[in-house]
Amino acid sequence: MKVVYDLIIIGSGPAGINSGIYAARYKLKTLIIGEINGGMAASAHEICNLISYKTIKGFEFAMKLKEQIEHLGVKIISKKVVDIKKDKLFEVNVEDEIFFSKKIIFATGSEKRKLNIKDEGKYVGRGISYCATCDAAFFKNKIVSVVGGSDAALTAALLLSEFASKVYLIYRKDKFFRAEPAWVEAVEKNEKIQTMFNLNVIELFGEKFLEKIKLDNGLILDASGLFIEIGSNPSSNLASQLGVNLENNFIIVDINQETNIKGVFAAGDVTNNNLKQIITAAAGGAIATTQIYKEIKSDV
Secondary structure, eight states: OOOEEEEEEEOOSHHHHHHHHHHHHTTOOEEEEOSSTTGGGGGOSOBOOSTTOSOBOHHHHHHHHHHHHHHTTOEEEOOOOOEEEESSSEEEEOSSOEEEEEEEEEOOOEEEOOOOOTTTGGGBTTTEESOHHHHGGGGTTOEEEEEOOSHHHHHHHHHHTTTSSEEEEEOSSSSOSSSOHHHHHHHHHOTTEEEEOSOOEEEEEOSSSOOEEEETTSOEEEOSEEEEOSOEEEOOHHHHHTTOOEETTEEOOOTTSBOSSTTEEEOSTTBSOSOOOHHHHHHHHHHHHHHHHHHHHHHO
């Protein structure tokens, strides 16, 4: 006999898990499917901006999310969704089976853009980081580099300057077009930060840990750390295949987190919200599930 869920949530980060928490409270038959428990938050060294926590490790936070959702009896599976179709019900195809649901929430988050150069993966966690807030303190009195020219890159450089002995800020264009003038001024006044324009990192060196980087002008710099801040890409491919409207690849949602496709909702970093944070992702999940509950209740 075919099992039909009221709600399938795709993604097991803060948005997906909080959606599941609210679904449990509303007594909705719910399934969460996510590849990475905790989402991008799980990779953070420390999270310091959550209410009720002075600080918490990303991995610990992810485990607490999983513990809470399992305590509430919501089924969660660690698999990849490969396809979704809509007929009378949504058909969610994972690696080896198909699940059916009345409603869908995309909580698929986003993925940090990578430089896509040789050995980048080798040095992740061994000098390469995609989160200065998470890892800056590990580079006390060391020489580090930041790649990027947005507010995120400049604020990363400023944060790192509080720990590192020197910070190279490397940008591929000739000036900071996208950054706020206030951040640009702060960087220019900071004696620890050296800006380097019209350059790209093309090669990495080091035995077990990153030691040096090479730029496309041939210059080789000492660098124990390389922080990559070149933006992120929303994980919206599945939603797009279903016909969901996107804006710059972010899922467009209304005030109830609903998309243009009836029964399809989205929450978290994959949506066109203005603030990509754990707390706003969780809030979006709560809003989406509340609307879903109202719709399902009205159909009874």
